[in-house]
Amino acid sequence: MDLEAVSKRSAFHAKPQGLILQYGTAGFRTNAQHLDHIMFRMGLLAVLRSKQTRSTIGVMVTASHNPEEDNGVKLVDPLGEMLAPSWEEHATRLASAEEQDLPKVLAAIVEREAVDPQQTAFIVVGRDTRPSSEKLSQSVIDGVTVLGGQFHDYGLLTTPQLHYMVYCRNSEGRYGQATIEGYCQKLSRAFVELMKQASCSGDGSRWVKVDCANGIGALKLKEMEHYFRQGLSVLLFNDGTEGRLNHLCGADFVKSQQKPPQGMAMKPGDRCCSFDGDADRIVYYYCDAAGRFHLIDGDKIATLISSFLKELLLEIGENLNIGVVQTAYANGSSTRYLEEVMKVPVYCTKTGVKHLHHKAQEFDIGVYFEANGHGTALFSEAVEARIKRLAQELEDEKGRAARMLASFIDLFNQAAGDAISDMLVIEAILALKGLSVQQWDAIYADLPNRQLKVKVADRRVISTTDAERQAVTPPGLQEAINDLVKKYKLARAFVRPSGTEDVVRVYAEATSQVSWDQSTDRVGNQGTQGRSKHSVFGSHHGFPLTSVNTVL
Ligand SMILES: CC(=O)N[C@H]1[C@@H](OP(=O)(O)O)O[C@H](CO)[C@@H](O)[C@@H]1O
Numbered sequence: 001m002d003l004e005a006v007s008k009r010s011a012f013h014a015k016p017q018g019l020i021l022q023y024g025t026a027g028f029r030t031n032a033q034h035l036d037h038i039m040f041r042m043g044l045l046a047v048l049r050s051k052q053t054r055s056t057i058g059v060m061v062t063a064s065h066n067p068e069e070d071n072g073v074k075l076v077d078p079l080g081e082m083l084a085p086s087w088e089e090h091a092t093r094l095a096s097a098e099e100q101d102l103p104k105v106l107a108a109i110v111e112r113e114a115v116d117p118q119q120t121a122f123i124v125v126g127r128d129t130r131p132s133s134e135k136l137s138q139s140v141i142d143g144v145t146v147l148g149g150q151f152h153d154y155g156l157l158t159t160p161q162l163h164y165m166v167y168c169r170n171s172e173g174r175y176g177q178a179t180i181e182g183y184c185q186k187l188s189r190a191f192v193e194l195m196k197q198a199s200c201s202g203d204g205s206r207w208v209k210v211d212c213a214n215g216i217g218a219l220k221l222k223e224m225e226h227y228f229r230q231g232l233s234v235l236l237f238n239d240g241t242e243g244r245l246n247h248l249c250g251a252d253f254v255k256s257q258q259k260p261p262q263g264m265a266m267k268p269g270d271r272c273c274s275f276d277g278d279a280d281r282i283v284y285y286y287c288d289a290a291g292r293f294h295l296i297d298g299d300k301i302a303t304l305i306s307s308f309l310k311e312l313l314l315e316i317g318e319n320l321n322i323g324v325v326q327t328a329y330a331n332g333s334s335t336r337y338l339e340e341v342m343k344v345p346v347y348c349t350k351t352g353v354k355h356l357h358h359k360a361q362e363f364d365i366g367v368y369f370e371a372n373g374h375g376t377a378l379f380s381e382a383v384e385a386r387i388k389r390l391a392q393e394l395e396d397e398k399g400r401a402a403r404m405l406a407s408f409i410d411l412f413n414q415a416a417g418d419a420i421s422d423m424l425v426i427e428a429i430l431a432l433k434g435l436s437v438q439q440w441d442a443i444y445a446d447l448p449n450r451q452l453k454v455k456v457a458d459r460r461v462i463s464t465t466d467a468e469r470q471a472v473t474p475p476g477l478q479e480a481i482n483d484l485v486k487k488y489k490l491a492r493a494f495v496r497p498s499g500t501e502d503v504v505r506v507y508a509e510a511t512s513q514v515s516w517d518q519s520t521d522r523v524g525n526q527g528t529q530g531r532s533k534h535s536v537f538g539s540h541h542g543f544p545l546t547s548v549n550t551v552l
């Protein structure tokens with residue numbers, strides 16, 4: 001490891017003095033202008049991680065649903081999962097080191113993690129469609145090569161495709177072929193196989209409208225469309241030919257605004273979905289005859305998927321342990337439906353897919369979704385092998401169910417939540433069950449809910465426990481929330497500092513819009529008009545109640 005060469009090369013990617021950025025829930029994310037040194041350094045770190053794990057490591061350049069002028073980067077660990085937490089700390093330390101300290105910080109990581117400098121390193125790089133992404137990914141590659149790492153640049157990819165490539169490469173092809181062709185073929189073959197089983201398919205009449213957020217999802221769907229055309233036609237909107245990335249469109253916009261994206265032609269009853277900017281999230285929606293918008297979010301997606309998988313297991317006669325993982329943002333109706341009607345155990349983790357993913361790995365079959373539409377299903381290796389064997393051995397209805405489940409196992413991207421894969425899973429389930437989008441929506445009624453963002457001087461004054469559902473500090477805050485919430489039926493509210501933005505998030509739900517309005521306003525307003533000794537935000541940061549309401 002030639003640290004002198006690193007220093008020399010780093011001068012071309014010099015860190016602005018004093019700029020400190022943190023590796024957050026989704027890696028580094030900020031305005032693209034501030035990221036060149038971060039990219040170079042993440043190239044360096046990826047090499048060290050690759051040497052340490054003796055595996056291929058991924059680097060994805062994207063800022064997901066953030067505005068076009070932002071960018072970001074995250075590392076992908078050997079099995080396609082998010083970077084291990086201890087390495088997130090190394091990432092922050094490396095990113096914060098002033099130029100002259102860079103070799104020292106690198107050497108400290110090498111020592112701490114017992115990295116063998118002689119070990120070879122292999123890095124795969126992907127990027128989204130942002131104007132800044134190409135140059136920034138070159139800076140990653142510069143970091144990789146100066147430390148002697150080998151690399152493959154996939155160029156434009158969705159985030160979940162990069163996760164898939166990493167997983168394939170580290171499973172010696174067991175998971176699939178690490179090429180775009182391999183990805184398209186694996187998913188499409190499984191999908192087309194499933195659609196053959198659906199009674200009303202095969203006539204080429206099934207279609208769905210897709211809002212691609214003017215992002216990478218559009219390119220990748222166009223590339224893949226002909227592989228699965230037999231089972232589904234996709235009508236693309238916001239495909240990047242005109243509008244700006246994520247601007248008034250995309251999954252994040254639709255979920256947070258609870259309204260349709262701009263640029264999509266919706267007729268009553270049309271089945272529509274939105275991807276986010278890097279195509280790792282999806283939400284569905286439709287308008288009814290009265291023109292009312294209906295959102296079908298990650299919770300309803302998880303419900304559809306887990307109910308269907310459970311039915312298949314029943315048909316096969318397999319008693320496997322299936323669990324659903326959610327976060328505190330999951331609508332209370334979804335949790336109740338899953339537990340009480342479907343009798344599926346539900347677990348709640350902290351926000352951020354790495355927490356959900358990790359928990360879901362504990363089950364034979366773990367289904368996880370954030371309410372915002374990021375999620376997938378994981379199957380243990382033993383279950384995958386067993387179902388694939390049963391698919392060959394069993395006959396009649398049992399055999400048919402086992403073969404369907406085997407196809408679903410291939411259709412899910414088990415490395416990460418994936419809008420394309422999830423869309424195909426959902427379309428297959430709806431077709432197989434003969435469900436319309438309205439019938440799916442009617443499984444249960446969401447409790448009215450809303451999220452607010454509140455800007456405060458220091459969001460770290462709030463700490464939480466119980467998967468972020470209870471505030472521990474500042475003292476008195478939780479009691480104040482409890483007092484408010486108990487006045488309303490089925491009401492629930494919590495506050496937590498965001499891991500990706502400098503804001504505090506407030507969430508509340510209740511049985512009616514009236515209760516909701518009252519409870520959210522009051523919870524959001526705890527710091528301003530609440531008892532000052534219990535103040536979250538401090539009265540000196542005072543903001544009027546209306547500002548809390550208009551932030552989102
Ligand atoms: C309420 C919410 O949607 N939070 C999002 C958001 O995290 P925050 O820590 O809430 O800022 O960004 C994360 C990364 O994209 C995503 O995993 C998460 O679901």
Ligand SMILES: [Mg+2]
Pocket residue numbers: 064065159276277278279280281
């Ligand atoms: Mg995303």
